[in-house]
Amino acid sequence: MVSIAVQVVFSLLVWLSLYSGFWCRNKHRTAEWSCRLVTLMHGLIVTFLSGYIVLIDGPWPLTHAGSPNTALQVCLMCLTLGYFIFDLSWCLYFNSEGELMICHHALSICGMVIVLVLGVSATEINAVIFVSEITNPLLQARWFLREMGRYHNSLGDVVDFLFVTLFLGMRIVGGAWIVHSVVISPKTIWILKGGVLAMYLVSLGFLLNVLGFARRKMWKKYFAWKTEGTGGELPKSNGHLPAC
Template sequence: MEDRIIKFVGFGAVLWATAFLLVRKIFPKRSFEFCNRLVSSIHATLAVTLASLSVEDWRCPVCPLASASSSLQMQTLSATVGYLIYDLVCCLLDKKVNLDNIVHHLVSIVGLGAGLAYEKCGSELVAAIWITEISSPFLHWRELLKELGYRDTALNFLADILFAVIFSLARMGCGPYLTFVTLSANNPVLIKAMAVGLQLVSAFWFCKIARMVRFKLAKRTSKKAV
């Protein structure tokens, strides 16, 4: 089983890298970051879809706790780990290296990788993927719009607000609850450490996003006043 998982993750990383090269070929005049964000948007949409489909009971989305992972949950985790490996390489190759983003990737890879190795905690880990990826399309779209020439427009502002609201509700609303139940259940130490690490990174990003929204609102207010 472990060999098959490693091959699946490796294949996923190669597949995401191939998708990036294809996007670069389709949009040769666009930046490295633009193409990577398109691929990241595709992954986020796929990850949220797979995570939603793998929930066993929507009355309790994180149940059963500390249980053996289902086949679909394992596939969801493998696809995301493959993507995270690809995206980590992109982060290192990009000119704008972001330390907190690298830490987020490493924590996620180790935590999800531990879930694959133990073949358990699928409910908690899939819920973590859903929470962390649900706001990602809006994060990427706001940056894509800027490169397409829509910086400081109403459309870009809408993407900013949607991202901030969805991120806050998911990461600071659902996130602490998921962290609590993950720590309370009989989960491996690595899984618990991942839960705490992701929540700390989420809190750090939440503070940055709150400052961004305040700046954007102040900027729009000053424009209207003029």
């Protein structure tokens, strides 16, 4: 446990150092710019690492939920736990997120702490991290495109399409599959079963926002098509979606 605590503290210090470095190099930008750079880096690293564990290194979460933690899974949990502690602290300090996102962060932190303390069930928590974080880089790319004035073009449309598609396919459909395997697993303790189910309910809350955004996007595209050649302008999107 001492080794795990050291890894978590080291992870937290790494993310804090990255944020400080980005902030020093981008003082002309907002604090959110630097925080989202850290979030983008975490999303990319954790997506590839958790995907490797799920798809290659194993064990397979749909059949081995509740299995003992592997060394690579523990490394990922410590790395991600340090990031979530950093990001939750940042969100609370700047009061930048709503209750749904704060709930998401709190559930994530609790789940990772439990599996690290117990030494089991990192398999299913890693799978949850994978389906949750895979859309994060696209979400951050959308925000940066918006900030740089490069969102309202075909590139922005591609990013939006990929984000919505991955969110529905991985976080909603894939997430439901994971929840089912965890709930029926005889090895997973009840508190983790409840936590995974709660995380999925949070995802459904985000889904309402995503579907609302997709509907508004389609209406704006339709409006632009109808008014093309008449001097009408495409209404601007606010460029913000909940982080997933």
